Amino acid sequence: MFGKPDFARVFLPVVIPLLHCVGTFDQAGTLASKISLLVVTRLGYEGVTVANPVLLTLDDDPGVLRVIERDLRREYGSRFRVMRSESGLTALKALQQVKLRREMVALFLVDQRMPEIAGVEFLEQAMELFPDAKRVLLTAYADTDAAIRAINTAKIDYYLLKPWDPPHEKLYPVLDDLLDDWISSCRPPFEGLRIVDSRWSPHLHQIKDFLARNHVPYQWLDIEAEAEAHQWTNYTESGAANLPLVLFPDGSHLIQPTNTQIAQKLGLRTHAQMPFYDLAIVGAGPAGLAAAVYGASEGLRTVLIEKEAPGGQAGTSSRIENYLGFPVGLSGADLARRAVTQAKRFGVEILSPQEVTGVRVADPYRILTLSDGTEVCCHAMLIATGISYRRLDIPGIDNLIGAGVYTGAAMTEALSCLNQEIYIVGGANSAGQAAVYLAKYASRVRMLVRGDSLAKSMSQYLIEQISATDNIEVRVHSSIAQVHGENCLEAVTIADAQTGEKRTVPTNLLFVMIGAKPRTDWLDGIVARDEQGFILTGASLNRNGCCNKGWMLDREPFLLESSVPGIFVAGDVRHGSVKRIASGVGEGSIAVQFIHQYLSKM
CATH class of the missing domain: 3.50.50.60 (FAD/NAD(P)-binding domain)
Structure with a gap:
């Protein structure tokens, strides 16, 4: 499929933008990155903006390092970016910057005997940053036993004896097999913005909503549930207490940023160009x-x-x-x-x-x-x-805005509704559209409507869609009397205007779509x-x-x-x-x- 450069030049500029336009969180972005990666690594296609994967070689002997770098660049320089280092600690710091820039490492080629840090020890630490990279140990004949033991301890993929001359016989065939295997199984990293924060952070919701509405792809990492989120706070030295953390594709980051700061970093225009x-x-x-x-x-x-x-x-x-x-x-x-x-x-x-x-x-x-x-x-x-949606005038709700209580934001918080029972307050078209959409994610959607029906405020086509959706329930003469929760929404109290009955039910998600305030x-x-x-x-x-x-x-x-x-x-x-x-x-x-x-x- 990828055998002809002409196909790549014609196919990629058309298909990749179309795939990326499908949505913020879907498989199209991964597929587009996969296609571009295959073409970059196999054909050296220059029209794709994905950075070439890294081949990192490490040796404390400058002469050996120059030779291995020369051989790598000669064979793989058009498809990969070759990095070299004489120091293991320096190489680890460089790898952190590679990680922050969302680049990929395909191969580590590391000398075993180094005074600062042994090759096996380096690989064990490098695996935490790039666990999918192939690992090759360079050894002398006397260290063969240690290299064999490292296959189990450091999970190295291969060891090479020094010297490797001629490289086309002793070096390239080994690396070709390893790199082909890496290409076939790798999953390119997400290339957009990343946000690190707790699920119930109002500031996180503000940023997510801003990015989604400005069509900026992003990925959210939950600091309370994902180990990778803690890794990013460590790399940036921001600390888990200084969130949200926003990471940009160029390796830079912002801590607790405003929408304006994010916009300026993204290149959105915030100042007039003419007087x-x-x-x-x-x-x-x-x-x-x-x-x-x-x-x-x-x-x-x-x-x-x-x-x-x-x-x-x-x-x-x-x-x-x-x-x-x-x-x-x-x-x-x-x-x-x-x-x-x-x-x-x-x-x-x-x-x-x-x-x-x-x-x-x-x-x-x-x-x-x-x-x-x-x-x-x-x-x-x-x-x-x-106009904008009005907020519910009930005690304590202001503290939960963005932490389970949302005005609008149905599309932004859709993934949070997965397999959840949620409530929507409102009976106009916006509430109906949100109910139909969120029903694709939530296990149950309950609409709370003050009036006696939806017909007075909602288009007929939406009423018919709601009636035909099994997991949407409409409760008329109903309103929210109270919300419960400290750091996030935990329950709501629903009042029935006809019977006067009040009932408290557990839920983490409440969408308010009422009224029109200019x-x-x-x-x-x-x-x-x-x-x-x-x-x-x-x-x-x-x-x-x-x-x-x-x-x-x-x-x-x-x-x-x-x-x-x-x-x-x-x-x-x-x-x-x-x-x-x-x-x-x-x-x-x-x-x-x-x-x-x-x-x-x-």
Whole structure:
């Protein structure tokens, strides 16, 4: 299969990206790495970014070391990276750095007689770092008995007598067999980020959610259950008390990082590249992304600023099946990824994670203040910050957020639900989508709904899916009265509104998907809002008498224009909007037409 380089050059650039796009935790990534590894080691294919596996040779005699390095490079240098060392302790430190960079070691070729550390002792310690690497001991004839004993003690695979001339007869055939065996059985390490922390750490959940929503592959290692997690804390000298620990593919790491620090390390853009834009959009949900695509495609210099991750609340939806043009449905993450790609293609500058904390008007400019103290200046501004789930107003729940109690986050915490009995609070589409998705992992999903049915707040297609899923149970007239647990959620108390009965049941997972709270506190005193915080626009301004107070223009506000000229609103954050993804996309796109009209009259 891998006999022809032309096949590799044509096949890999197409298949590997497709495999890696399948998901964060699946076998596609392993398969892609396996394919790339086989081509690297057998063909020396230069288009694959996977680093060549390491061949490490260790000998305290500089002359012998130069010869063995020369022979290894001559035969294997195109497929493997040859490392050499005269010191066992130095070699062990170098191996720790190789481990941190997620590189692989295929072979150790080590001299037995060394004053600092014997070859067998070195191999025993190196096995802890790279247990799958092949181990070869270099010995003199007098040490043959010790080498044979090392087959049992250090699990060496072979021993070679010095000298090995000619290498094509005495060295290469042995190493060829060992390396072929290693290639056929090795499992390439995960190449994305690794996070080390306890399962019930709120900070861990924050990082996992941020990475998942930004489509960054990661692997989580539980410090309480996995020995490898402790190894990483030892390698980085961070200690188990200083978690979470985030390890990057280049070997660097961060301890207890913020999302912004991770974003900067990943190369995400958090600072504006220009001092001025025609259009600044706050919020990268469906409405904001649609406006960015239409604005930039029509020639407006556009910047899109997002507090968390592109996609907004819609981006966390596990499955959207009623969006036009996708008859088999798509995930919110996939929709967001496609939209971000489209926006970037038209030149939209996306700042994420970055938060807008205030805005001031200095006609003809709108000046946005960001959380890091910098400012972005624009002619027109679109607010598309959407809505967020409300928290349950019950004692003690704040201490358990991210430690068993989650607002949304169904996709992020899906693997935690494996074979668990879980509870979902809410009866709208987001709760229904989460229930259907988590039912694939959990042994039982129980939905708690305040009303007497799902029909008042949920689409019919979701109701039918829930009814057809055996391990989903809907409990109407039900709500959470109390949560229990110190470091993590241990139980919940459920209240029945009809009977008044309260019952406490054990569970470690509670997903809260209720209500709609707009993120508009930062606009207090700037634009007119209703009692719930939704922003008034267009005709609703006249009905509430807002235009008479501060509107200075002869014309009436445009349909999606706020009480401040040049500040527009689209999506769920707007008063009177239809809380659907397609509606948000529509408002975002038509808002650009009103923005063009506003700019033309400046």
